[in-house]
Amino acid sequence: MNNKVPVAELKSRMDRFRSEMEGANPGWETAIIFGKINLYYFTGTMQDGMLLIRRDSEAVLWVRRSYERAVDESMFSDIRPMKSFRDAVASVSGLSDTVYMETEIVPLALFQRLQKHFPFSRAQSLDRCIASVRSVKSVYELELMRQAGKIHRRVLEDLVPGMLEEGMSEASFATRLFSTMVEEGHYGIARFSMFETEVVLGSVCFGESSIYPTAFDGPGGNYGMSPAVPLLGSRERKLRKGDMVFVDIGCCVDGYNTDKTMTYMFGRPLPSEVISAHNKCVEIQHRAAAMLKPGAIPEHIYGSIMESLDNEFLENFMGFGSRRVKFIGHGVGLHIDEFPVIAEGFLQPLKEGMVFAIEPKKGIKDVGMVGIENTFIVTPDGGESITGDSRGMIPVY
Amino acid sequence: MNNKVPVAELKSRMDRFRSEMEGANPGWETAIIFGKINLYYFTGTMQDGMLLIRRDSEAVLWVRRSYERAVDESMFSDIRPMKSFRDAVASVSGLSDTVYMETEIVPLALFQRLQKHFPFSRAQSLDRCIASVRSVKSVYELELMRQAGKIHRRVLEDLVPGMLEEGMSEASFATRLFSTMVEEGHYGIARFSMFETEVVLGSVCFGESSIYPTAFDGPGGNYGMSPAVPLLGSRERKLRKGDMVFVDIGCCVDGYNTDKTMTYMFGRPLPSEVISAHNKCVEIQHRAAAMLKPGAIPEHIYGSIMESLDNEFLENFMGFGSRRVKFIGHGVGLHIDEFPVIAEGFLQPLKEGMVFAIEPKKGIKDVGMVGIENTFIVTPDGGESITGDSRGMIPVY
Structure with a gap:
């Protein structure tokens, strides 16, 4: 499979995202990306899954389907398989009450399913920050x-x-x-x-x-x-x-x-x-x-x-x-x-x-x-x- | 323009929807449909707008764009132009606290924009009811x-x-x-x-x-x-x-x-x-x-x-x-x-x-x-x- 997005490119995109977030939402702790095109932008693959970005640790791409394809075509540093959101939540601790999400993309029901496993009560918009980085x-x-x-x-x-x-x-x-x-x-x-x-x-x-x-x-x-x-x-x-x-x-x-x-x-x-x-x-x-x-x-x-x-x-x-x-x-x-x-x-x-x-x-x-x-x-x-x-x-x- | 969905067809779909809602959600008062395919199913046109269905009155298709096309191609009984959700909310009174929506389709931000004008605090799922009617x-x-x-x-x-x-x-x-x-x-x-x-x-x-x-x-x-x-x-x-x-x-x-x-x-x-x-x-x-x-x-x-x-x-x-x-x-x-x-x-x-x-x-x-x-x-x-x-x-x- 050709056309892999280079590692340096992925790294620079994530660095710019973090810096944009610091400016726009100082104190942010957790961002989760679900949109396929944003997933592709940050990881080089567009699978069914989510990119979990925490302020104080490296981002993790959790993949429901297909983990094999993600590994095959993406140069992203940390890709892990998940069967349910439970697998992802088990890996993290000290989660914040607010999560930054693509509010223009994520349907209500998906947010509700996520909430069953993550203790978030509020979703804040991530859309403008990502748009600005991508621009x-x-x-x-x-x-x-x-x-x-x-x-x-x-x-x-x-x-x-x-x-x-x-x-x-x-x-x-x-x-x-x-x-x-x-x-x-x-x-x-x-x-x-x-x-x-x-x-x-x-x-x-x-x-x-x-x-x-x-x-x-x-x-x-x-x-x-x-x-x-x-x-x-x-x-x-x-x-x-x-x-x-x-x-x-x-x-x-x-x-x-x-x-x-x-x-x-x-x-x-x-x-x-x-x-x-x-x-x-x-x-x-x-x-x-x-x-x-x-x-x-x-x-x-x-x-x-x-x-x-x-x-x-x-x-x-x-x-x-x-x-x-x-x-x-x-x-x-x-x-x-x-x-x-x-x-x-x-x-x-x-x-x-x-x-x-x-x-x-x-x-x-x-x-x-x-x-x-x-x-x-x-x-x-x-x-x-x-x-x-x-x-x-x-x-x- | 040919291929108009007949009035009798639209009427029967809405009747079956109301009857399904009575069975599944007795006491429901307000349902709002945004999804383009569901809009088409119930009205025969898929515009940028929303179908507002209240339990005790006829449904209204509010259209942001294009009202002209909606009127041209749809046999739905009540189609009205809107510039903002404000136009729709001004037309109704006694709104309920809960709105039934397509929670699998409606993004968080769209719900939040709707909430600015409508006094809803809760969104309940409409997805299964519509799926059942359409099946x-x-x-x-x-x-x-x-x-x-x-x-x-x-x-x-x-x-x-x-x-x-x-x-x-x-x-x-x-x-x-x-x-x-x-x-x-x-x-x-x-x-x-x-x-x-x-x-x-x-x-x-x-x-x-x-x-x-x-x-x-x-x-x-x-x-x-x-x-x-x-x-x-x-x-x-x-x-x-x-x-x-x-x-x-x-x-x-x-x-x-x-x-x-x-x-x-x-x-x-x-x-x-x-x-x-x-x-x-x-x-x-x-x-x-x-x-x-x-x-x-x-x-x-x-x-x-x-x-x-x-x-x-x-x-x-x-x-x-x-x-x-x-x-x-x-x-x-x-x-x-x-x-x-x-x-x-x-x-x-x-x-x-x-x-x-x-x-x-x-x-x-x-x-x-x-x-x-x-x-x-x-x-x-x-x-x-x-x-x-x-x-x-x-x-x-």
Whole structure:
């Protein structure tokens, strides 16, 4: 089995976590991690189990299933098998009354089962601390994201134009695109941290489908397959000449995602006012990206962009109708939606090694969602795009 | 938008839920549903919001996003927009101290945010009640599952043999299989209720990959793509003559799944002792299926099968090595893993209209996981397979 996360990487992540905890929650004693992606981040394996971190001793990864796989693929220093939480609790003494947990992930019943064995009465949130540690990527992580970005660029900028055929359904295009992505090196999954957010591929839409309402907290929309499966593509919506095609998908290499949106004009050019709205989004992306420097404040970047836009342009900007979202970009990494967000209320200065997707988009009635998205690394010279530099609205005719 | 869940169906589900609650939790006053799949079950739409059910009044679906889509696709009688939980709480009076919730789904932080507006101090579990209601399928639901079963049968029994090529990787076969499934009518998703269980397609394995350890609580295994993506197929494992191929995937029509496993002998026959272990699994499936009659007790079915097996056969039965699971079948519906389970501790008698996947499997060193799985409807004559009747171990040479 390849792709092991190096020991030095695991150690540095845990050190940074402990230091973040000291700052945010001085006096903390016990933290327990259950989320699969956080388990992977700190241990290099995502099993059914928990990572028990105590302030005064080395962390232990307790694994219910599969212990064998954990040992096989993880370089984490202390991995132990457990049948029940009882096995873990028996190994520790002097447990605190408060436990720090991923309160955005752990269901009530799991906490109650844990409480049967551990004498905790209170759960405090660990979510922000972990998000903050994860937001700054190491050289190792950036290298994986650069690989994802290369695949992403090649598929969306070079290959998609050759895949579009008149009369094909959104569903059929989506599955072909999925196969192509995997052939080119994508690891076949796009992970979101939001509650019960299921995404197989992303938004792959023809025309007005890209502004149809969804529950998803992003600017775009899509018809989806049915009320029971409001994702993937529609079987009924077929590609017609004159359609704008909207592709907003993730690309993953060894767990790390990039996020990118490309648009295409199929069959013939779109009206000039559509293209000019699109070009304005591209220009906004460039301006926002240029501000992605260490020390910059996300709220200021957001404010500076929003203030520069007139009311007419703001209509349907970042979402059609009532579904406008209040951000223009977001962190990316093991999840596609990571901390911080380029939005109001985010006041911590950017750091070198943070990675953001910037996605200015605008809905246009009967046409769809114009705009663009790329993934940028924060550098002293401003954001460096790792997913290409096409301006989108690629003509396919 | 087609595929609306009929009003009569929604009404009958809510009536059965209320009656189940009266029986299990007499005196209940307030139940709140957040889980997307349960929201869909009771309202026909899965938006960001909550279904507020009070004992003495009609239920209300409060939607944060997207209210427009909810109204567009749902026949539920009372749908209202909300910006915050405050909007919902303002509409009700005399709230109880205890709220019934999906404790296996709702994260601690969501409960805490709810508590800021609602004066609840205690959350009681709603999970078993909903699972029990959902376990008995209506004629409408069974028709969708029969459609899924037909697609499932055709792809796994008729089409897969023509898709296997020497030298192809598991990953490549998995993506082709996914495209074919969607072309044939599959809705592109396989949903599990277990905590953080991500499945794009299912297990698609060549040879010994199907017994490699995973975190997944089922008999099979798989290499997966990497420690960061322990699902989909491996890029390194290529199909060789003499391999057994193991395909355990879900098929979905309008939200409803069937579950089926087929095995194939690629290039040449497998040794006779492997085939005889496989045949024994097929025979066990038939025996268990014959017991799927109204009134039968899941624990008895499980016990009767397990008692009939000798110690030699039990080795690696239902999982390789230490990873044996303690069931031989499970309910199927909107989730692939539904209540009840054919296992110890499940004492409620079966009812007509329940649907089960029966999956006797046995790991064989260096070969993989032999065995079979089909989806059966409970009838007075015993389980009726809706996913075909091939005995598996289909020769492809």
